[in-house]
Amino acid sequence: MTAGVSSSAHRNGPVRSDDARRAILMATAEQFMAKGYERLTIQGIATAAKVGKQTIYRWWGGKADLVAECLVEGVLWDSGMVVGDTGDVVQDVATWLRLLLDVDQSGAGESLRSLLGAAAGDESLARHLDDLMRGQLEGGITRRLRLAHERGELADQVDVALTTELLLGLVMVRTLARRPSRTEELEGLVRLLLDQR
Amino acid sequence: MTAGVSSSAHRNGPVRSDDARRAILMATAEQFMAKGYERLTIQGIATAAKVGKQTIYRWWGGKADLVAECLVEGVLWDSGMVVGDTGDVVQDVATWLRLLLDVDQSGAGESLRSLLGAAAGDESLARHLDDLMRGQLEGGITRRLRLAHERGELADQVDVALTTELLLGLVMVRTLARRPSRTEELEGLVRLLLDQR
Amino acid sequence: MTAGVSSSAHRNGPVRSDDARRAILMATAEQFMAKGYERLTIQGIATAAKVGKQTIYRWWGGKADLVAECLVEGVLWDSGMVVGDTGDVVQDVATWLRLLLDVDQSGAGESLRSLLGAAAGDESLARHLDDLMRGQLEGGITRRLRLAHERGELADQVDVALTTELLLGLVMVRTLARRPSRTEELEGLVRLLLDQR
Amino acid sequence: MTAGVSSSAHRNGPVRSDDARRAILMATAEQFMAKGYERLTIQGIATAAKVGKQTIYRWWGGKADLVAECLVEGVLWDSGMVVGDTGDVVQDVATWLRLLLDVDQSGAGESLRSLLGAAAGDESLARHLDDLMRGQLEGGITRRLRLAHERGELADQVDVALTTELLLGLVMVRTLARRPSRTEELEGLVRLLLDQR
DNA sequence: ATCTAAGCGAGACGGTACGTCCTGTCTTGAG
DNA sequence: CTCAAGACAGGACGTACCGTCTCGCTTAGAT
Structure with missing residues (x-):
């Protein structure tokens, strides 16, 4: 063997x-x-x-x-969704979030919704989708957050994994509800989650 | 006329x-x-x-x-899902969250998933669901948070509406992914979101 | 009412x-x-x-x-298959028989075979086909034979129904076997069946 | 070679x-x-x-x-279907016929029908079946008839081959139509075909 | 007191897709 | 070159629903 x-x-x-x-x-x-x-x-x-x-x-x-x-x-799901590194983690994350939510407002959002709908009805698909998303996030937003953490840009109590999940949840809620998001709102949110003191 | x-x-x-x-x-x-x-x-x-x-x-x-x-x-969606008021807002919110996620693990989660799937495929249904949820939350968790805010239990920068939405997003992500949640984890999360200083 | x-x-x-x-x-x-x-x-x-x-x-x-x-x-099965009346019953029946068997050799035989094949596999269809055939024969060959009987052209012991059935059986055998028939042979046969003395 | x-x-x-x-x-x-x-x-x-x-x-x-x-x-078609020789050819043939038609009423008739259905749809199979049947009959009923002929039990004009074929045709018609036959009827028929004078 | 005209239960209609079964051909590796 | 195994493209099977239409009935405002 x-x-x-x-x-x-x-x-x-x-x-x-x-x-x-x-x-x-x-x-x-x-x-x-x-x-x-x-x-x-x-x-x-x-x-x-x-x-x-x-x-x-x-x-x-x-x-x-x-x-x-x-x-x-990977035949579906082209979104590399890279996160930039300008040195300002709040800015970077907010930008990433805005892109994600704007993409939704465009047309790819329909695909995401479809995928969520499919995941709602099929456990194994849901698990695959979850794995995939976590993987993608790992290489993107999660990594950026971890980097910021090491640099000491984040408060100690910030949990990177949890924060990622909260952001993802927000994207889902807004995508499903088809609610658009204002840029300032997103920045406030990110500041709240990361920059807390 | x-x-x-x-x-x-x-x-x-x-x-x-x-x-x-x-x-x-x-x-x-x-x-x-x-x-x-x-x-x-x-x-x-x-x-x-x-x-x-x-x-x-x-x-x-x-x-x-x-x-x-x-x-x-209201023929569907019986969940009143009231939030208690023990004086400790972190405890109250964590309990509420745990109940919600446990309910999912039981059987009602399937209904929620179905509803999310339906919302994914139909915009007007999604809006109805969104309205309904916001209404329900308004009378429950949001009110509790607002109360805490008035009592000064929350940091000033905590945005009640946003926090509610983040919590809802978390419920969605975990419900769709069928991932169970540990109690301590939830408490940590709530503390993070509310108790921040 | x-x-x-x-x-x-x-x-x-x-x-x-x-x-x-x-x-x-x-x-x-x-x-x-x-x-x-x-x-x-x-x-x-x-x-x-x-x-x-x-x-x-x-x-x-x-x-x-x-x-x-x-x-x-009657959407299928156009064959009126009338039997002539020349006064000579042997001649008339032999002609009828030859026409039937020649029709087979042409192309309609394939339809008859198909019908027989279908009847072989489905009882109710078989009964319908049997009824139909008997009905058709009744208005054709059987009537001619009965007429001949009344005229005293047939030996007393000739059973009209049975004779009809024997003729039909012959047609089936030859149709299924795709064997052609010679005219003289058929005349001999009919003479045998009817003209017996 | x-x-x-x-x-x-x-x-x-x-x-x-x-x-x-x-x-x-x-x-x-x-x-x-x-x-x-x-x-x-x-x-x-x-x-x-x-x-x-x-x-x-x-x-x-x-x-x-x-x-x-x-x-x-010969893997199919076990029916040897021998014809007895009691000295009375009418009796012998009638018995043979009755057995054949009774076998049909039982369950083997379904096989015969299937075979006829197959023959209806395939020429070469039909020829094989025809050959086989003729062979089988040759060794059975035809031989018995020929014997009777030699013994002078049959009228001169009786054609052995044709009679065999008529009998076979009768079996086919009744088998396909699923019509049962009464014993007396069969005897009458055989007498008619053979004993004619 | 009719006379409309809509709502109702039932369900036939032309369709689309389902998931299964079989056809006859092709492909693989063993003997 | 044959064999067992079985994947392949194709196509018919019989079933389940779709959304529309049609039927004969009941009901209720307008005449």
């Missing part, structure tokens, strides 16, 4: 077609972007991917599975 | 049946609880309410409308 | 669409002629009849039901 | 597996008996025979071929 797999217990026969798999995920992503989760159809994906429906059902359990795998593969 | 003259624009024939309306909303609420939003069907509601499908389509536009009206009527 | 039916037990609501029914039967007949029973598809019939599949399944149980009703309606 | 020289034009690799062939035919026969022709599936046969689907398609063209070969092999 060390390096090479054990050989035995090897099935014969044709192996899963990676072409088909990729075409299906691509088609899923495309249709998801275009129509949202609810109006995705397996039928439509199969047709777009030039694939038999059964090839989808052979490997996935339904729409939720497909979308979850799209997430994992 | 000025003085409301007797005749003009007067319909004849029977008026809308309130029996039907109530039966439909009840059936909607029931099925929503039992199966969630996605698996609601107009057909099923009509049958359960012993009502013709057309009677639904005559007055509502679809599932979302029905659920929205259920929300407004 | 005077001479009318009992009134009560009357369902309300829309009534079965006769347009749809006829379109479906027509489409069934058409496709049956063109492709035979085995390659009939409900899907294809629905499409050709510009009808939803469910409208077919609402009123019929499957292909066999449809074809059976086509038979009953 | 004369002396079977060693080298030239010799295929390498394994030759056709007779195990597979037999397993496939057995499975075909079994499933045919159990479910009839229409509901036979290649997939099902392959699985039951523990054989790859391709092994079937390599050597046969489809269901019809398989069933035809089953017929030829």
Whole structure:
């Protein structure tokens, strides 16, 4: 078992077609972007991917599975959402937050809502989405906060992970409620969360 | 129209049946609880309410409308979720938060998720839900916070509305992600948000 | 209400669409002629009849039901197959038989075979087909034989019904086996069956 | 080819597996008996025979071929259906006929019908079935009739082959129509066909 | 006291998508 | 080159709902 797999217990026969798999995920992503989760159809994906429906059902359990795998593969979710480092952590975080919420107001917000709706209805998709988001945040806002912490820009009692989650929660609430956010409000909020003294 | 003259624009024939309306909303609420939003069907509601499908389509536009009206009527969403007043605002808010997140872990969380999923897919439903939640919070946690503010238990810079929204966001994130919360963690969080100095 | 039916037990609501029914039967007949029973598809019939599949399944149980009703309606089965009356019963019957078997050799035989195949697999269709055939024969060959009997052209012991059935059986055997028949042979056979002395 | 020289034009690799062939035919026969022709599936046969689907398609063209070969092999069609010889040819033939039609009323009739249905849809299968039946009859009823003919029990004009075919046709008609037959009726019929004077 | 005209329950209609099953071909690794 | 296994594109199956339309009934203001 060390390096090479054990050989035995090897099935014969044709192996899963990676072409088909990729075409299906691509088609899923495309249709998801275009129509949202609810109006995705397996039928439509199969047709777009030039694939038999059964090839989808052979490997996935339904729409939720497909979308979850799209997430994992990064076929959906392009947002790198990098956080700048101007030296002023409050400014940086506020900017990041405003971008996120503005993006929502634009059109990508619909995608996020769709994703949240899907997550609401499917536990495994929700977990994938959660993992993914946490990962993305880890490489972005969380890292920036941690950096600020090390630099002593944050009060000691600020919990980086929790703060991240609170920010994420705010994004969700406002995205779902379709409520726009004023820049000053966001700055006040960030100051409150970080700059507290 | 000025003085409301007797005749003009007067319909004849029977008026809308309130029996039907109530039966439909009840059936909607029931099925929503039992199966969630996605698996609601107009057909099923009509049958359960012993009502013709057309009677639904005559007055509502679809599932979302029905659920929205259920929300407004309070047929869904029993959670009064009162906040106690022990004098210790941190304790009170933490308790409230824990109850909310525990309720989720139980079974009502599925309903909340369903509602969030519905809101994700339908703007008007989302607005209704948002209004409703804000109203509920206004009478509960927000009031408690405001009270504490007046008593001087909170730092001056604490923004009651924003804090409420942050707490709500946290509930959403954790509910959607199905992540359980530890009591101590919540207390720390609340202390952080309120007790800051 | 005077001479009318009992009134009560009357369902309300829309009534079965006769347009749809006829379109479906027509489409069934058409496709049956063109492709035979085995390659009939409900899907294809629905499409050709510009009808939803469910409208077919609402009123019929499957292909066999449809074809059976086509038979009953006479939408299939145009063959009047009249029997002449030249005075010579042997000649008349032999001619009828030859026509029947020649028709088979042409193209309509495929339809008959299809029908037999369908009857083999579906009891109710088989009964309908049997009834129909007997009816048709009754108005044709059977009548001619009965006429001959009354005229004393047949031996006393000839049983008209049985003879008809034997002739029909012969047609079936040869149709299924795709074996052609020689004219002289048929004349001999008919002479044997009728002219016996 | 004369002396079977060693080298030239010799295929390498394994030759056709007779195990597979037999397993496939057995499975075909079994499933045919159990479910009839229409509901036979290649997939099902392959699985039951523990054989790859391709092994079937390599050597046969489809269901019809398989069933035809089953017929030829005698895996289907056990009915020896011997005809007795009591000296009274009418009695013997009537008994044979009755047995055949009773067998139908029991359960084997379903198999016969299935076979007829298959023959209706596939010419080559029909020819095989026809050959087989004629062969079987040759060794049974036809021989008995010929014997009677030689003994002078039959009128001169009785044509043995034709009579056989008429009897076979009768069996088919009644089997397809699922119509039962009374014993006396059959005796009358046989007397009519044979004993005519 | 009619006469409209709407609301009602029921449910048929043309459709779309579902998830399953089978077809006939292709692919893989073993023998 | 055959075999067992089984993935593949395709397509029909029978079911569930969609949103619209139609039916015969009941009801209530206007005439």
